[in-house]
Amino acid sequence: MPDKVLLVDDDEDLMEIMSERLxxxxxxxxxxxxxxxxxxxxxxxxYDAIILDFLMPGMDGFETxxxxxxxxxxxxxxxxxxxxxxxxxxxxxxxxADVVLEKPADLDVLVKSIRPFDSN
Amino acid sequence: xxxxETTICQETLQYFxxxxxxxxxxxxxxxxxxxxxxxxxxxxxxxxxxxxxxDLERLSSLSTxxxxxxxxxxxxxxxxxxxxxxxxxSSQTVCLVQHVRQVSELLSTKAAMRSIQFHVSAMEEPILxxxxxxxxxxxxxxxxxxxxxxxxxGQHIELFLEKKGESVLVQMSGIGKLKPESITAxxxxxxxxxxxSALNAVLIIDENEKTLLLxxxxxxx
Numbered sequence: 001m002p003d004k005v006l007l008v009d010d011d012e013d014l015m016e017i018m019s020e021r022l023x024x025x026x027x028x029x030x031x032x033x034x035x036x037x038x039x040x041x042x043x044x045x046x047y048d049a050i051i052l053d054f055l056m057p058g059m060d061g062f063e064t065x066x067x068x069x070x071x072x073x074x075x076x077x078x079x080x081x082x083x084x085x086x087x088x089x090x091x092x093x094x095x096x097a098d099v100v101l102e103k104p105a106d107l108d109v110l111v112k113s114i115r116p117f118d119s120n
Numbered sequence: 121x122x123x124x125e126t127t128i129c130q131e132t133l134q135y136f137x138x139x140x141x142x143x144x145x146x147x148x149x150x151x152x153x154x155x156x157x158x159x160x161x162x163x164x165x166x167x168x169x170x171x172x173x174x175d176l177e178r179l180s181s182l183s184t185x186x187x188x189x190x191x192x193x194x195x196x197x198x199x200x201x202x203x204x205x206x207x208x209x210s211s212q213t214v215c216l217v218q219h220v221r222q223v224s225e226l227l228s229t230k231a232a233m234r235s236i237q238f239h240v241s242a243m244e245e246p247i248l249x250x251x252x253x254x255x256x257x258x259x260x261x262x263x264x265x266x267x268x269x270x271x272x273x274g275q276h277i278e279l280f281l282e283k284k285g286e287s288v289l290v291q292m293s294g295i296g297k298l299k300p301e302s303i304t305a306x307x308x309x310x311x312x313x314x315x316x317s318a319l320n321a322v323l324i325i326d327e328n329e330k331t332l333l334l335x336x337x338x339x340x341x
Contacts, residue, residue, distance in 0.1 A: 017153070083145050103151065103155075104148065
């Protein structure tokens, strides 16, 4: 079964290319432009991982993490951000994010974070 | 150095303190797109080595995306360099339209988080003013930040720029419920009045019309 990944970013160019690269790695990827839409998709489909931009239209990143964790406890939350003070990164982890990566992020690191127990 | 000049120096630094994180955020987004493009091209090379035909149209589209991002970053860097050239606070002749565009672009991520959009309307020709550029950028930032904080989600904030006699006007409309005290939280009265005075400017907050009006002198002859 391919990993089901929800990619959330308001930059269409970034989303298009990242989703293609993740699909090239055998993942089943859906893309949405904001957090509220992401929560709607999550209500209808089970995802293994969600890749989130921290600063997105509609909802603060912390609020998004908190809401996702309430909705689905076993999803891996990967936060990718243009910039984030160290305190906010720690807070994001405390609130339930599994990984916080700074842009530009290495896709292979993201893939390893989606499949942390995959030795390949 | 008198108290006013000390305040002006502090506010000049304050502008760079609030602006540089936004610049860095936007620049990192550009790098992220270019980085993913490079990664995707590397993926295509691997696939081609395994015998898959390269999709030239797709490669052309990636090239266009990279060019677009380079242009986006070039604008950001040029804007910051121009701001840095005004750090000594000497009076310079600048284009108001460019300065308003610059601040609205740097605030675009923050605005997008609140689903707010800026729309700048101005005449075709440049609106030149003799001013202290960093202070002008700073007061524009404060006004737009204030307009965003009072605005409701999904709002379009309209900015009209026009020449009027010796002065220029920046009118912001489409704003939510204005609370004059909220602007003090963004920039305290004493500092704001000092900056406005140095710019020979007046800021009028009209609660009834829900508009902000910034009148700045003096227009370049």
